[in-house]
Amino acid sequence: MSAPTQPSARTGGRLPPVEPPTDAPADAPRRRTHETGFGEARPHWLAYLLLGVGLIVVTSPFIWMALSSLKSEGEIRRVPPTWIPEAPTLDNFRELFERLDFPQFFTNSAVVATAVTIGNVIFCSMLGYVLAKSDFAGKKLLFRLVLGTLMIPGMVTLVPLFVLVANMGLVNTYFGLILPFLAAPFGVFLMRQFFLGIPDELIDAARVDGAGEARIFIQVVMPLAKPAIATLAILTFLGSWNNFLWPLVVATTEDKYTLPVALALYSTGQNQTDYGLLLAGAVVVVVPVLVVFLILQRHFVQGVAMTGIK
Amino acid sequence: MSTETAAQPGAPQAPGRAESYRPRKRPPLYVRRTRAAWGFALPFMLLFLVFTLGPVLMSLAMAVTDLRSRDLRNPFAVEFIGIENFTAVFSDPLFRKAAGNTAYFVLVGVPLTLALALAIAVVLNAGITRFKALFRVGYYMPVVTSIVAVAVVWRFLLHPDVGLLNEVLGWFGIEGPNWLASTTWAMPSMIAMATWRSIGTLIVIFLAGLQSVPTALHEAAALDGAGVWQRFRHITVPTLRPTLLFGAVITGIGYVQFFEEPFVMTQGGPLNSTLSVAFHTYNQFGFGNYGYAAAMSYVLFLAVVLLALVQFRLLGERDEPRRPKKRRPAPVANKEIGR
Numbered sequence: 001m002s003a004p005t006q007p008s009a010r011t012g013g014r015l016p017p018v019e020p021p022t023d024a025p026a027d028a029p030r031r032r033t034h035e036t037g038f039g040e041a042r043p044h045w046l047a048y049l050l051l052g053v054g055l056i057v058v059t060s061p062f063i064w065m066a067l068s069s070l071k072s073e074g075e076i077r078r079v080p081p082t083w084i085p086e087a088p089t090l091d092n093f094r095e096l097f098e099r100l101d102f103p104q105f106f107t108n109s110a111v112v113a114t115a116v117t118i119g120n121v122i123f124c125s126m127l128g129y130v131l132a133k134s135d136f137a138g139k140k141l142l143f144r145l146v147l148g149t150l151m152i153p154g155m156v157t158l159v160p161l162f163v164l165v166a167n168m169g170l171v172n173t174y175f176g177l178i179l180p181f182l183a184a185p186f187g188v189f190l191m192r193q194f195f196l197g198i199p200d201e202l203i204d205a206a207r208v209d210g211a212g213e214a215r216i217f218i219q220v221v222m223p224l225a226k227p228a229i230a231t232l233a234i235l236t237f238l239g240s241w242n243n244f245l246w247p248l249v250v251a252t253t254e255d256k257y258t259l260p261v262a263l264a265l266y267s268t269g270q271n272q273t274d275y276g277l278l279l280a281g282a283v284v285v286v287v288p289v290l291v292v293f294l295i296l297q298r299h300f301v302q303g304v305a306m307t308g309i310k
Numbered sequence: 311m312s313t314e315t316a317a318q319p320g321a322p323q324a325p326g327r328a329e330s331y332r333p334r335k336r337p338p339l340y341v342r343r344t345r346a347a348w349g350f351a352l353p354f355m356l357l358f359l360v361f362t363l364g365p366v367l368m369s370l371a372m373a374v375t376d377l378r379s380r381d382l383r384n385p386f387a388v389e390f391i392g393i394e395n396f397t398a399v400f401s402d403p404l405f406r407k408a409a410g411n412t413a414y415f416v417l418v419g420v421p422l423t424l425a426l427a428l429a430i431a432v433v434l435n436a437g438i439t440r441f442k443a444l445f446r447v448g449y450y451m452p453v454v455t456s457i458v459a460v461a462v463v464w465r466f467l468l469h470p471d472v473g474l475l476n477e478v479l480g481w482f483g484i485e486g487p488n489w490l491a492s493t494t495w496a497m498p499s500m501i502a503m504a505t506w507r508s509i510g511t512l513i514v515i516f517l518a519g520l521q522s523v524p525t526a527l528h529e530a531a532a533l534d535g536a537g538v539w540q541r542f543r544h545i546t547v548p549t550l551r552p553t554l555l556f557g558a559v560i561t562g563i564g565y566v567q568f569f570e571e572p573f574v575m576t577q578g579g580p581l582n583s584t585l586s587v588a589f590h591t592y593n594q595f596g597f598g599n600y601g602y603a604a605a606m607s608y609v610l611f612l613a614v615v616l617l618a619l620v621q622f623r624l625l626g627e628r629d630e631p632r633r634p635k636k637r638r639p640a641p642v643a644n645k646e647i648g649r
Binding site for chain 1: 330340343344348353358360361362363369397433434436443444446447448449450452454456457458459463464466467471474480509518542563567570574581582588591592600602611615
C-alpha cells in the first residue's frame with residue numbers, strides 16, 4: 001500500500017508549486033467523464049436497457065436456432081412456437097450425420113480455408129511490405145492497380161474466372177476452390193496500413209548490419225507484424241469458411257462440397273421441410289465459427305477497427 | 311572485427327544519401343531496390359493478374375460481343391457489337407425492375423444500417439462502463455455467421471405460422487403477414503436481414519472512430535449548456551465524418567451488389583419483388599447470355615462507383631461549400647493551402 005502512494009505523494013508535492021491552477025481543472029473533468037460519460041447520471045440505466053433489448057433482438061436467432069435444433073419435428077411445427085425444448089433430443093444431429101457426410105464437408109472447408117489463409121498471409125504481406133516501406137519504379141501503378149479492384153463487383157469476374165478454371169481443368173478440385181482467392185487486394189491494404197507504422201530506422205539498421213532484403217523481411221519485419229498477421233489470418237479464414245457462391249459453382253460432386261454448399265443444397269428442394277435437420281445443419285455450420293470468434297474476438301475487433309481508422 | 315563493422319555502415323550509406331538528392335539519374339541503389347521490390351511483389355501480382363485482372367478484362371471483352379455459352383468452343387466466331395449489349399440492358403424491363411429493387415434496398419438499407427450502428431456505437435461509447443465487451447461481441451455475432459445458416463434460421467423466424475416474429479407481433483395483437491411470400495414485405499425482410507448482418511462491423515468501426523472525438527470538446531459544450539442531442543449533432547458527427555464516410559462507402563459497395571439474401575431466401579420472388587441486379591446478372595450467366603450478363607455486371611460496377619462518389623459529396627469534407635458564404639477571403643487561402 002505504501003509503495004503506490006509514495007510516488008504520487010512525491011509528484012503531488014512537486015507539481016503544485018509549479019502550476020497550481022492547472023492541477024484542479026485537470027482532475028475534475030477526468031472524474032466526471034469516468035463516472036457518467038456524458039456528464040449526466042440519468043441515461044445510464046436507459047443505455048443499458050436499450051442496448052440490452054437490442055442485444056436480445058440481435059442474438060435471439062442464434063439462441064432460437066440452438067434450442068430448436070434439440071426439439072422433435074412435431075414440437076418445431078407446433079403453434080404457438082415454444083422456446084425451451086420439452087424433451088431435448090439429439091435425434092436431428094444423429095439423422096443429419098447419417099444422411100450427409102459432414103466430416104468430409106468439414107475437412108473440405110478446413111483445407112480450403114487454411115490454404116487460402118496461408119497464401120494470403122504470405123503474398124499480401126510481401127506486397128504490402130514493399131508498398132509501405134520501399135521506394136521503387138512502378139510502386140504507384142501497383143498500388144492503384146490492386147486497390148482499384150476493391151470496388152469491382154464479384155459478378156464481373158464470376159464467369160470469366162469459371163471459364164479460366166475450367167480451361168485449366170480445375171473444376172471440382174481443391175486447386176479450383178483455392179487458387180482464385182490466394183491473393184486478395186484487401187489483405188494488401190491491411191498489411192500495408194500496418195507496415196506504414198513500423199519505423200524505417202529498424203529496417204535501415206538491419207540493412208546496415210548487412211542483412212539481405214529477404215532476411216530483413218523474414219526475421220525483422222514479419223515478427224513485428226504478428227498482430228496484423230493474426231487479424232488478416234482470422235478475417236481471411238472466416239471469409240473463406242463462409243464463402244458460398246464460388247464453391248457452389250466449382251464443387252460439382254459431394255466429395256468436394258464445403259459446409260455452406262452442402263447445407264444450401266440440402267436445404268432446397270425435397271428436404272426443404274425437414275425443419276429439425278436443417279436447424280441442426282445450421283448449428284453445425286455456425287457453432288465452430290462462433291467458438292473461434294469468441295476465443296479470438298479481440299483480434300477481430302482490432303482488425304476491423306484498423307481497416308477503418310486510417 | 312570492430313574495424314570491419316565500423317566501416318560497413320559508412321560505405322553504403324554515404325553514396326546512398328548523396329544519390330537520393332539526384333533522383334533523375336536513377337542510381338544503382340534505386341535500380342537494385344526496384345528489382346528487390348518487384349521480387350517481393352511478383353507472387354501476388356502473378357496470381358492477381360491471372361485470377362483478378364485477367365477476368366476483369368475478359369469480362370469487358372465479353373460485354374462488347376455477342377458471346378453466348380455455345381460460342382465458348384470457338385471464341386473467334388463471336389462478333390463485336392459495341393454498346394448493343396448495354397442498350398439492351400437498359401431497355402430490358404426485368405433489368406429495370408431489378409434496378410428499382412436494388413435502389414430500394416440501397417436507399418433504405420444503407421441509411422438504416424448506418425443510423426442504427428451509429429446509435430448503438432454512441433450509446434456503447436458514452437453511456438456504459440460495464441459489459442462493453444459482451445455487447446460488442448453480441449452485436450458482432452451475425453457478421454461471422456454463414457449466410458446459408460442465416461437463411462435457414464431466418465426462414466423459420468419469418469414463417470407465417472410457426473415463426474417467432476409473428477408470434478411476438480401476436481402478443482401486441484398484430485397479425486403478421488407471410489413475410490417472404492408477400493410482394494410488399496419480402497423486400498423489407500431482406501433489408502432487415504442485411505442490416506442485422508452488417509451493423510456489427512460498422513459498430514466496431516464507429517467505436518474506434520469515437521475514440522478520436524476529444525472529450526474536452528464535449529465538456530466545454532456541456533458547460534456552455536449544450537444538450538445531448540446538440541453535442542451529438544455538432545461535435546460527434548463532424549469529428550466522426552471521415553469514419554462515417556468510410557462506413558457508408560463499404561456498406562454501399564456491399565449493398566449495391568446484394569445477391570446472397572434473395573439467392574438463399576426467395577430466389578428473387580415473389581413476382582421478382584426481390585430480384586436484384588446482381589441476381590439478374592447471375593441468372594443471365596446461367597442462361598448462357600454471357601455478353602449480355604457481362605455488360606450488366608459492368609453497369610453494376612458503374613453503380614458502385616457512382617454511389618461512392620455521391621457519398622463522398624454528401625459526407626466528405628464540408629468546409630468547401632460553406633466557407634465562401636461566410637468569409638470571402640477563405641477561397642484564396644484554401645487554394646494556397648492546396649498548393
